Amino acid sequence: MIRLSQSRYSVSFSQWLQILDELNIGAFMVDCRRRVSSINYSAQSLIGLRESEAVGRPCREVFMGVPCLATCMFKDNSDMADDENEIRIRDEFDEKHLFTRVATPVYDACRHIVGCLTIIQDQKPIADLIDRIRHEERNVKIILDNLDIGVFTVSLDYYLTFFNKKAEKISGYDRREVLGKPCATIFKGEASEDFCALAETVRNGITRSRRGKMITRHGETVPIHVSYMALRNEKETIVGGLATFHDLTLVYQLDQAISDRYTFNDMIGKSPAIQRTFERVHAVASTDATVLIEGQTGTGKDLLAKAIHSDSRRADRQMVKVNCAAIPESLLESEMFGYVRGAFTGADQDKPGRFQEADGGTLFLDEIGDLPLPLQAKLLRVLEEKVFYPLGSRRIMKADVRIITATNRNLRELVGKQLFREDLYYRLNVFRIELPALKDRRLDIPLLIRHIIRRLCAARNDRVIDLSGHAMEILLNYDYPGNIRELENILEHALIVCRDNLIQQNDFPEYLQNPIERRGNTPAGFSPAEETDEQERVNILRVLRENSWNRRKTAASIGIDRSTLWRKMKKLGLKFQR
The missing domain is CATH 3.30.450.20 (PAS domain)
Structure with missing residues (x-):
């Protein structure tokens, strides 16, 4: 008016x-x-x-x-x-x-x-403008419909406002039945946990990416990589959310094919060094030859022994392991050969030893270099005569077992120092397999990382997460004095600390966050089969210092138990420092 x-x-x-x-x-x-x-x-x-x-x-x-x-x-x-x-x-x-x-x-x-x-x-200019907007909108929808990624959008109250053809294909839902519905009613199960991150993005505007799983309309589980971003108007006010997701099924299938190609009985690797090791395992597994495995601590000697056993004619029988360094010398003989009632005070019944337990199968003697000399003679007799006496018994027991031994020490050097019997050494060294250190098979590190993360995440019932490019670079350039076992410890630490879906450098143990100390102290040109006492002393001393002389942490980092660490420290003249 x-x-x-x-x-x-x-x-x-x-x-x-x-x-x-x-x-x-x-x-x-x-x-x-x-x-x-x-x-x-x-x-x-x-x-x-x-x-x-x-x-x-x-x-x-x-x-x-x-x-x-x-x-x-x-x-x-x-x-x-x-x-x-x-x-x-x-x-x-x-x-x-x-x-x-x-x-x-x-x-x-x-x-x-x-x-x-x-x-x-x-109204014609306005109508023309509306027509142009609608035309552009149609063009955008055509483009989005022809993308090879799933795309959907939601309003501020999380109702679906757009759903492209690829989203239809991956999810199994027709857009006509989902548009206008809350996204939580469509993406159920594990996917709803993933897609709730979109709500967080709509609330705070932070762009996010993660791997997850989508439960389709037909109840199938599809691995996806999904990214979220906020939709904003010309005033930069958030008006909704956008999600894009890729179907990773083919990627996982290809990844599995690659893993199958480079996997041998839970051992993974494509480097020339480990492939040569696999070839030697194939060659010896079908025989009953005694095998000597040499390699640094944490290189996977246990796994290699299992691989030989699994590929042998004895695979349907037990493989029994004895850690010669972990059992006190006074108990080792009875542990290996068993005893009869009355053999010693407290022996109130017969007890079979590891040779009897492994009858028809494989006996794996780990840390054979730590076997006491008196027991070396008895082991030599078993290897030569295929018989043994339980402790306190005069009855001969037959030993139908295959012997696999492993050590991280230089047995030739021990023979020269008269700490290991030469005749036993030649009996054990029928077929020698050398396991390369992890720093000598860097091509395998990405495969091992992926395998270890999947295994650890499965054990934790967690979704598989990735590493940032910088974190991967650090792991690729580290020398790993503790080898694969140290890599496992690093990744387990990172998974515990990681608060996002991407492992970063600051998720690693402290010693990996110092650029000066990222590379291991393993001497250049050092071979797994040549680990001298001095080199072992240097490596153990370094790890002790890194862990402030905490024996429990040091033993875990090296991959041995505390009693073994204590014996090694005593043997190498390392005195505990407070």
Whole structure:
């Protein structure tokens, strides 16, 4: 509603019309007789008439065929009020155009109606703009529908607003049945846990990426990599969320194929060094030859022994392991050969030894270099005569076992120092397999990392997570004095500490976060079969210092138990420091 004094009416309205002209908005004034009293240039252009042709004429003649009589303000003065509607106006060529019409009564100072001000705006530019927007929207949808990734969007209250064809294919849902529904009702099970991260993104605007699983409409589990981002308007206000996801099924299948190709009985590797080891395992496994495995601590000697046993004709029988360094010397003989009742105080019943337990199968003697000399002679007899005596018995027992031994020490050096029998050494060294250190098979590190993370995550019932590029670079360049066992410890530590879905450098143990100490202290050119006492002393001393002389942590880092560490420290002259 506009109030004007009659004396100032024409001047004020002229100024008003000029302002509207500047805004390219049509405006005209109709007096109480329903005749056009003023009209601006924009309105003249819209209806195709000059001012002289419009002013003074009834509005019905000027605006040909205007169907506005039903809402004419002059029909009932008492009901006059602001009015807005759409009208169609015929131009000079008798063509109809759609306009937005806003009309308001004009009063003088005495509340007498002096006319009606009408503003009209051609809707064609707006309609054209809407058409262009719709056209662009269609183009965007066509593009999104042809992407090879799933895409969907949600509103602020998490209702699905877009769902592309790839999303349909991966999820098994038709977009017509999901649009307008809460995303939580569509993505159920494990996927709902993954997709709730989208809600967090919508709340705080942080872009996220992760691996997860989607439960399809048909109940199938699909591995996916999903990314989330917030949708914002021109004012940078969050108006919804966007999720894109890839089907990783083929990636996992290819990954499994690669793992199968480079896996041998739970041992993984594609490097030339480990492939040569696998070839030697294949060659000897089918025989009953005694095998000597040499390698640094943590290189996987246990796994290699299991691989030989699993590939042999004895695979359906037991493989029994004896750690010669972990059992006290006083108990080792009875542990290996067993004893009969009364053999010593407390022996109140017969007890079979490891040779009897392994009958028909394989006996794996780990840390053979730590076997005491008296027992070396008895082991030699078993190897030569295939018989043994349980402790306290005169009855001969036959030993139908295959012997596999392993050591991280240089047996030749021990023979020279008269700490290991030469005749036993030659009996054990029928077929020697050397396990390379991890630093000598760097090609295998990415495969091992992926394998170890999957195994650890499966044990924790967690989703598999990845490493950042920088974290991977650190692991690829580290020398691993503790070899594969140390790599396992590093990754387990990282999985415990990691609070995101990507392992970073600061998730590693502290010693890996110092660039100066990232590389191991293993001497250059050092071979697994040549670990001298001095080199072992240097390595153990370094790990002790890294762990502030904590024996439990040191033993865990090296991959041995505390009693073995204590014996090694005693043998190597390492005194405990507080």
